[in-house]
Amino acid sequence: MPRLLRFGVVGAGQMGAGIAQVLASSSSASSVLVTDTSTSALTRSVEGIASSLARFVSKGRISADARDDAMHRIATSSSLDDLHLCDVIVEAVPEDESLKRQMFAKLDHIVRPQLETPSGTTPWDFDKNGPILATNTSSVSITRIASATRNASRVVGVHFMNPVPIMKLVEIIPGADTCQAAVEASVQIVNDIGKVPVAADADRPGFIVNRILMPYINEAFFALMEGVSRDPHAIDTAMQLGTNVPMGPLTLADHIGLDTCLSIMRVLHHGLGDDKYRPCPLLVSYVDAQRLGKKAGRGVFEYK
Secondary structure, three states: OOOOOEEEEEEEOOOHHHHHHHHHHHHHHHEEEEEEHHHHHHHHHHHHHHHHHHHHHHHHOOOOOHHHHHHHEEEEEOOOHOOOOOOOOEOOOOOOHHHHHHHHHHHHOOOOOOOOOOOOOOOOOHHOOOOOOEEEOOOHHHHHHHOOOOOHHHHHHEEEEEOOOOOOEEEEEOOOOHHHHHHHHHHHHHHHOOOOEEEEEOOOOOOOOHHHHHHHHHHHHHHHHHHOOOHHHHHHHHHHHHOOOOOHHHHHHHHHHHHHHHHHHHHHHHHHOOOOHHHHHHHHHEEEEOOOOOOOOOOOOOOO
């Protein structure tokens, strides 16, 4: 990168806070501004980041100085307008296409204008080409999100995994009009913050991870609903021991959030038009009953 980058994060929820923590912990960041309309959400996000970094210090993963440096890089604001000087903005609002499009339409009028468009193999220049607008969507079309802006060439999918501070993978997804320089700059940034980028070649529903993962989780719900096994623990144990995964599909669904799983399955079903992606009725009923998983205290399993 030509210089230290000014990062912005839109959304102070679990994903936004995790992304902010990782960015602020990187030596490539000069600052990280987290924005949210809720001041209480901003307070919780900063407290959560401080608590997470403290655990990292106690486990010897980072030094106390590194924790302090990360916290000093973080600022918060309830106004999107304060993002106007950022070099990279990562949107992490809820997984709703309409909301994301509205957010990108607003950001498009707030951020610095693009003075030049990159051409050929020219690297991204943040001074001339302006900021990169990244969406942390896990399934929504990058192309449709980017179409809400006047300059789709700088919009790219940067999909972090949850929990962000722990998980190494970040998917990079180009929209139909994303320029190659923006993709390459995003890959470099992900490398610089200590994550592992994997670039998809096309903007397709679910991208790579969720195109494969969510049907697997959905099928576990069908197995439970149809009585292949009426015991969710048995299903999880069978998959853990039989396929050597650290967590069974139903427990994983609870950790992801059943509402998120359902939302992604609906995107896959609608976008691909194949009934093999039909959300399991049991998953739908759990979400209707607000059994959303670990975050709600109850999903497939109970949490205290």
